[in-house]
Amino acid sequence: MSTETHSLIHRAQDSLPGGKIIIIGAGLSGIATAFFLRGSGITAPVYEKEKNIGGLCRSTHINGYTFDYCGHLLHFRRPEVFTLLHSLMGKDLTRHRRDASVSIFNTHIRYPFQANLHGLPPQVRAACLEGFIQAKKRIPSDHPENFAQWSHCHFGRAITEYFMKPYNEKFWTVSLEELSCEWVNDFIVVPTLRQVRARIQREEKRRLGYHSFFWYPSSGGIEQLIKSFTRGNQSMHTEHEVVRIDPVTRRIWFSHGSSQQYDRLVSTMPLPLLANVIAGLPDTVRDDFKKLRWTSIYNINLGLAQPVNFDHHWMYFPEHAHSFFRVGCFDRFSPSLVPPGKRSLYVEVSYSKGKPLDKKIEKQAIDDLMKAKIISSPHAIETIHVNDIPFAYPLYDFEWKTARSNILKYLHAYHIFPVGRFGGWQYMSMEDVILEAERTAALLAHR
Numbered sequence: 175m176s177t178e179t180h181s182l183i184h185r186a187q188d189s190l191p192g193g194k195i196i197i198i199g200a201g202l203s204g205i206a207t208a209f210f211l212r213g214s215g216i217t218a219p220v221y222e223k224e225k226n227i228g229g230l231c232r233s234t235h236i237n238g239y240t241f242d243y244c245g246h247l248l249h250f251r252r253p254e255v256f257t258l259l260h261s262l263m264g265k266d267l268t269r270h271r272r273d274a275s276v277s278i279f280n281t282h283i284r285y286p287f288q289a290n291l292h293g294l295p296p297q298v299r300a301a302c303l304e305g306f307i308q309a310k311k312r313i314p315s316d317h318p319e320n321f322a323q324w325s326h327c328h329f330g331r332a333i334t335e336y337f338m339k340p341y342n343e344k345f346w347t348v349s350l351e352e353l354s355c356e357w358v359n360d361f362i363v364v365p366t367l368r369q370v371r372a373r374i375q376r377e378e379k380r381r382l383g384y385h386s387f388f389w390y391p392s393s394g395g396i397e398q399l400i401k402s403f404t405r406g407n408q409s410m411h412t413e414h415e416v417v418r419i420d421p422v423t424r425r426i427w428f429s430h431g432s433s434q435q436y437d438r439l440v441s442t443m444p445l446p447l448l449a450n451v452i453a454g455l456p457d458t459v460r461d462d463f464k465k466l467r468w469t470s471i472y473n474i475n476l477g478l479a480q481p482v483n484f485d486h487h488w489m490y491f492p493e494h495a496h497s498f499f500r501v502g503c504f505d506r507f508s509p510s511l512v513p514p515g516k517r518s519l520y521v522e523v524s525y526s527k528g529k530p531l532d533k534k535i536e537k538q539a540i541d542d543l544m545k546a547k548i549i550s551s552p553h554a555i556e557t558i559h560v561n562d563i564p565f566a567y568p569l570y571d572f573e574w575k576t577a578r579s580n581i582l583k584y585l586h587a588y589h590i591f592p593v594g595r596f597g598g599w600q601y602m603s604m605e606d607v608i609l610e611a612e613r614t615a616a617l618l619a620h621r
């Protein structure tokens with residue numbers, strides 16, 4: 175786009191009621207907000223600190239392998255998002271029927287654990303069923319206050335002790351008593367007693383849960399989603415790290431010294447980092463920022479030249495014998511992600527301020543893959559690629575709701591709109607992020 179066209183767009187924007195909108199971060203939230211604003215005739219420049227756009231929806235191409243940030247699979251609860259993505263990506267999306275399992279007691283059972291008790295040792299299976307029946311009887315009178323209580327209330331003691339507690343403590347890196355129940359309904363499957371009974375003797379074909387089916391690009395990795403949203407958008411500015419925001423004069427500064435004026439600012443950068451760049455933050459709001467907690471993920475991606483004993487899309491590992499909580503297989507999402515005849519895996523390890531990462535985690539994870547009999551030797555690995563994800567899951571403890579709400583109130587008063595999984599500090603899927611971007615763009619366009 176020529177400089178002349180650029181300045182025409184800027185002038186047109188300035189004359190709109192509400193004025194110039196700037197977006198920080200070119201992850202899915204930022205680029206989807208820009209996409210929907212363009213639908214209303216508004217070009218909002220997007221400033222991204224990295225060399226490449228896409229955030230967590232980037233894909234890396236090395237030695238013929240394509241690696242994402244762990245598994246990034248599209249689940250649709252809302253038909254309008256499905257329709258939109260089909261119109262943008264068309265035949266590039268392939269539908270998959272989930273094939274996920276849980277590795278436990280030296281065997282593996284189908285995911286979700288709580289609905290697929292058939293493969294468990296008989297005594298464990300009986301205890302889980304009995305606990306589930308007792309829990310169902312108590313439900314109307316139970317009022318769980320934390321996630322531990324919620325799990326006892328919905329699944330009973332045995333399912334909580336055998337799976338919910340070890341898996342979620344490994345994943346969140348905190349005790350279940352520290353977690354609130356605000357996130358559970360969207361992500362944890364609660365089967366009926368009938369469903370549990372039907373699956374106690376044998377495997378049932380029908381999958382349970384919101385991601386029984388998922389969609390994934392036929393080739394190129396999840397970054398195809400980003401490409402479909404950015405087609406024709408010339409207003410992406412990479413290697414522009416925002417280092418200072420003056421909310422009073424409405425100006426942002428970049429690490430290389432230049433600055434930009436805005437009228438309304440959409441921020442998708444992680445909320446805890448926003449506190450470091452906003453000038454003049456009152457102490458009370460700064461205290462609220464300090465209350466935000468999160469879980470980080472160390473993602474080890476492996477390109478494998480030798481056969482691998484792993485045929486699922488992904489598998490959960492609740493036991494402490496393994497350093498990872500989940501392992502998945504890229505080539506099950508699309509064979510185009512590996513060179514012919516080869517395989518690729520992703521390994522996910524959680525860490526946090528309270529539970530730092532073991533310095534030898536890569537070697538440990540490879541040893542554990544051998545212990546789990548997934549690979550037979552480290553020589554099977556021909557390519558290793560690591561994504562360290564410092565902000566992976568906002569943690570829903572008992573401070574989350576009030577602290578987040580106070581921060582958002584302060585930012586909105588200064589026309590700063592934090593959106594996205596880390597910008598808005600919510601446990602959001604890609605679909606959630608797209609829906610929120612559409613709502614945010616509609617709000618900004620009609621001001």
Ligand SMILES: Cc1cc2nc3c(=O)[nH]c(=O)nc-3n(C[C@H](O)[C@H](O)[C@H](O)COP(=O)(O)OP(=O)(O)OC[C@H]3O[C@@H](n4cnc5c(N)ncnc54)[C@H](O)[C@@H]3O)c2cc1C
Pocket residue numbers: 198199200201202203204221222223224227228229230231243244245246247248249414415416417442443444447471563565566567593594595596597602603604605607
């Ligand atoms: C391990 C993992 C697995 C996931 N799997 C799935 C899945 O299977 N299905 C699903 O639907 N969702 C999944 N998600 C969620 C999904 O990744 C997010 O909902 C979505 O990608 C969030 O996009 P975002 O734009 O909000 O954040 P991000 O992708 O983090 O984008 C934020 C952008 O802001 C930039 N930025 C940060 N600071 C600055 C600054 N100072 N200046 C300029 N730019 C800055 C960053 O570089 C980044 O590009 C997963 C998430 C994780 C962590």
